[in-house]
Amino acid sequence: MRADDCPAVETPEFLLAALEQASDAVVIVDSDRRVRHFNAAAERIWGFSRAEVLGRDADLFGLYDHQLRQIAAADQAASGRPVRKRDSEITIHHRDGRPIRVALSVSRVAIDGNVNTMAFVRDITVDIARRDKMALLNLVADKTNRGVVVTDRSLGIVYTNAAFAGLFGYSPEEVMGRQVGQLLAGPHSDRAALSRLRRRIGARDDGDEEILAYDRNGDEIWLSITVKAFRNERGRIKYIFGLLTDISETRQLRSLQQLIMGALADEVPITEISDRLCRRVEIIAPDVVSSVLHVDADGLIHPLGGPSLPAEYSRALDGVAIGPEIGSCGSAAYYGRAVLADNIDTDPRWQPFKAMPLAAGLKACWSTPIKAKDGRVIGTFAFYFRECRAPSRWHQRIVEACVHLGALAIERKEARAQIARLAYHDMLTGLPNRAQLRHLIDHAIKGCHDGQNVALLFLDLDHFKDVNDTLGHSAGDELLVELTRRLRARIQPGDMLGRLGGDEFVIVLPNGDPARASLIASEITEALTSPLRLGDRQVPISASMGISVYPDNATDIDTLMQQADAAMYKAKQAGRATYRFFSVDMNRLDEQRLIHIAALRNAIANDALKLHYQPQTRTVDGSIYGAEALARWHDPVLGEVPPLKFIRLAEECGLIEQIGMWSIREACRQLAAWRRAGLDVPCVSVNLSPINFQNRNLAAVVAENLATNGLPPEALMLEITESVLMKERSVAIETMNAIRELGVGLSLDDFGTGYSSLSRLAHLPIRELKIDRAFMRDIERDASALAVATAVVRVGQSLGMTVVAEGVETEAQRNVLKTLGCDVVQGYLFAPALPPEAFERWLLDHAVEQASTMLRRLSQSLPQPRETPLPGIAGKRSA
Missing domain, CATH: 3.30.70.270 (Reverse transcriptase/Diguanylate cyclase domain)
Known part of the structure; x- marks a missing residue:
């Protein structure tokens, strides 16, 4: 390359003085690759003084490496034309060995008639670090599942991440420069919330808002938007950063669940729960009007909630039977699947019912059945729209949550109704x-x-x-x-x-x-x-x-x-x-009451009451388990007084406790007499009133009677009713514990007729459960009675209790109970409550029957002897 082809420098001293003031390092290398100029900025970058550098080979400073060689090659290819190479990035080393990343620009200049290479070097180490950091931040932003949007001060979009594209369906190229509010806001977005965000940005009050936005397809998305403004050194907004979180499910749908579960826990009536559900739904989906209907066992519709529907319309629905042509809700309940009428005015299923919804501006209806755990349709959840349309993806997500919550509420209503029916x-x-x-x-x-x-x-x-x-x-x-x-x-x-x-x-x-x-x-x-x-x-x-x-x-x-x-x-x-x-x-x-009371007092005082005994047998082998003692009263004047009547009379006039104490004494006396006579009666059960358990001396009385008659504690069972447990009186519980400490059994009578004692059953000293005879009726055919009996057997046995079934009157009932694993049965199938003498005869007959049965089984299990042939016959055969 000739010197006259390079830019001429007429005053090298002036040039060198100017280069000395440059912010970039300037190094001039002559044709022999010797450093001719090394300015102050170069001294700072390399850490060498110019006295140490001038005249030395440029290769020592990393300047005459492949970049300069490329220029030399380019010079040859250009046939002597001047060539400049700018902004190459190379790595040089400080005199202490530290690498420095620099931007290198080189050119040829002619100084004093000689061709020299001038290198401009700028330290870009900090810029490279900042660039790498930005690349890393972009990578992180694209990996997060939250949408990120950055706008300029006028809310024009300058950056979005991958999650933003996934959330709204817009690519970065499609949104660049567009107004973020116009892009995401829709017909039902809360403009007030958007205005609050703008005011917060202007007032340096960073914060977040929950806003209904819309994606590219027009589907609703509930967002939590957190914004932050970035300002320049003068405090003016340069960029606005927004972090967008989809809370459609995590916040909005979960709020529905919290709303309903809280209302159920607070025992809120079903109509109020349904109204709250509808109101909340209409907040998170402002374009719908919602309703909840109950479908009863007869297939009739009953409105539960629909606060935004006209009252007269809801009243008109009450009592309407479901069917295939009964609007959207009646059809959905009939078929057990969601039904959409996207135009109520023309839908044939709506023709008899369309006048009132159309008058209220409701043009479409989408109804979904609410089903119980057993698959029964027990209600419907409906969305009405003010335009002819189908539900959006957001609507479908809401309904998926609401039908489950509605099922919980309606099943709770039905359960409470059943409990109330049993109670009343x-x-x-x-x-x-x-x-x-x-x-x-x-x-x-x-x-x-x-x-x-x-x-x-x-x-x-x-x-x-x-x-x-x-x-x-x-x-x-x-x-x-x-x-x-x-x-x-x-x-x-x-x-x-x-x-x-x-x-x-x-x-x-x-x-x-x-x-x-x-x-x-x-x-x-x-x-x-x-x-x-x-x-x-x-x-x-x-x-x-x-x-x-x-x-x-x-x-x-x-x-x-x-x-x-x-x-x-x-x-x-x-x-x-x-x-x-x-x-x-x-x-x-x-008259009658005083007569009966006086007669009852006299009967108690003169031992005119009698105990009859009904046998209890084990299902496994029919052996005697015990006997239940039942009070009977025959008055010379009044005749046979039914137990229900004189027991109720005794409770009213305060004689019931005396009857209980008398029953304990008489039962212990009779059992001791039987045992002395050689009759094996393992245990006698005595019915007591809840009032007896309010007596703190009951355990002492029981112990005294057992000792007087020489009976072990396990020979006596005291029967209590569920009312003792339901009242939860501490005295009664203490008395029960004292009796169990004696070794005397406690039996819970008529179990299953109440509904509040099950939760406490495991914590009470109960040894025996008795299934009320009301459940025996048609147990072999009645699924409900069978279910109750099964539950009682399972509960009792899981708690280590003996389960006794009362009122067994047929072989079919006994077979069902035996299959269920019920331990003990009693009832008319075996014997009614008998006077002591009759009970003794029954006991002897039962023992004989048991022995005969055992002998038959034993004989059937023994091998049968083979016949021995006569000698003559044997001889003939041997011959």
């Missing part, structure tokens, strides 16, 4: 029980206006005990069910029928004057004249009835009941199968 209704007949009857009577009295009456009929079956004693309790239950059917047929829809217990029923006649009460009583008497067929027998049926009238006879419930009861006894004294009105000269307290 008689299990056998389905009628209101004593507790519910008081509410019904009170309601009737409060609704009684001036000049109106409420008549109360107290009905008691005649000779019901004879049916139980001769045909068994199963026949007695069948009779009570038939009686209930006949009574219902004789009363009006507004009248009320209930069962107090046993064979006692009450009929309440709102606005029922004496004339109507007399008519109803006469019709009932006539209806009962036809005998009832029980199996192959015709059983006569009749009832005695007493009538009292509000306010003529009394103004409070208890007095009305007492007066009607007294009038009923008058009807019995008149020959039964009739009715009597209460009159002022008929005073229950002075």
Whole structure:
């Protein structure tokens, strides 16, 4: 390359002085590769003084490496034309060995007629580090699952990460420069929330907001947006950073779950729960109107929630039967799948019902069935739209959560209704029980206006005990069910029928004057004249009835009941199968009640009560397990008084505790007598009242009776009812623990008829569970009764308890219980409650039967002897 082809420098001194002030390092190398110039910036980069460098070979400083060689090669290829190479990045080394990354620009210059190479060197180590850091930050931003967006001060987008593209469907090229608000906001976005974000940015108040945004396809996305402003040295906003988190499921849908579960825990009514659910849904999906419907066991629709629907529309839906052409909800419930009507006006399923939703501006409806765990459709959850459309992906996610929550709420409602039915209704007949009857009577009295009456009929079956004693309790239950059917047929829809217990029923006649009460009583008497067929027998049926009238006879419930009861006894004294009105000269307290109380006191004082014993046998081998002692009372004047009557009377007049103590003494005495006579009765069960367990001396009394009769503690079992557990009195629990410490067993009687004791059962000293006889009826055919019996057996055995089934009257019932693994059975199949002498005879007969059965089994299990042939025959064969 010739010198005249290079830029001429006329005043080298001026050039060198200018280069000395340059911020970049400047090194001039002559044609012999010797350093001719080395400015102050070069001294700082390399750490050498110019005195140490000038005149030395440029290779020592990394300048005449491949970059300069490339220039030399380019010079040759250019045939002597001047060549400049700029901004190559190379690595040089400081005199202390530290590597330095620099940007190198080189050119040829002619100085004093000679061609020289001038190198401009800039330290870019910090810039490289910053660039690498930015590359790393970009890599991290693209790997995060949160959307990142950076805008300029006017909210124009300058950067988005990969998660942003995945969230909204826009590539970085599509969004660059667009306004972020216009890109993501939609018809139902909260403009106020967006304005708050802008104000926070301007006020240096970084924060976050929850906003409904829309993706490229128009689908809704709930976002939590965190923003931060980056400012320059003068405090002006340069960039705005936004971190976007999809909270559609994690926050919004979870809030639905928290809302409903909290309401269920607080025992909020189902209608309020449904309203809360709909209101919350309409907040997170502002373009819908939602509703919740309940579908009852008869397939009828009942609105539960729909606060944004017109009230008259919801009322019109109540009681509508589901079906294939009953709008969206009725069809969804009928088919058990989601149904969409994207145009209510033209959809054939909506034609009979479309007027009211269309008038309210609702043009489309999407309904999804709510199903119970067993697959039953128990409700629907519907979205109404104000435009003809289908649900979005966001709507589908909401409904997936809501149908599950709706199922929880409706199943909870059904469970509570079932519990209430068990608590306030008689299990056998389905009628209101004593507790519910008081509410019904009170309601009737409060609704009684001036000049109106409420008549109360107290009905008691005649000779019901004879049916139980001769045909068994199963026949007695069948009779009570038939009686209930006949009574219902004789009363009006507004009248009320209930069962107090046993064979006692009450009929309440709102606005029922004496004339109507007399008519109803006469019709009932006539209806009962036809005998009832029980199996192959015709059983006569009749009832005695007493009538009292509000306010003529009394103004409070208890007095009305007492007066009607007294009038009923008058009807019995008149020959039964009739009715009597209460009159002022008929005073229950002075007549029947006082007579019965006096007679009962006398019977207790003179040991006139008797214990009968019903055997209990093991299912596995039929051996005797024990006997239950049951109190019986035959009065010379009153005759045979049913246990339900005199036990209730004893509870009312404070004699029940004495009966319990007497029963313990008599049962221990009788058991000791049997054992002395050589009769093997392992254990006797005695029924006690909850009041007995309020006596802190009960354990001492039990111990004294066992010691007096020389009995071990395991020979006695004390039966308690669930009411002892439900009241949760500390004295009763302490008494129970004291009795168990003696070694005496505790049996929980009538288990399953209550519903509040199961949670405490495992923590109480119970040794035996008794399945109430009410569950034995049709256990071989009734799935519900079988399920209860199965549950009781499993619960009892899992807790190490013996399970006893009462009221077993058929072989089929015994076989079912044996299959379930029930430990012990008792009932009319084996024997009724027997007087001691009869029980002894039964016990001996049972022992003989057991021995005979054992001998038969033994003989069948032994090998049969082979016949021995006669000698003559044998000889002939041998010959």
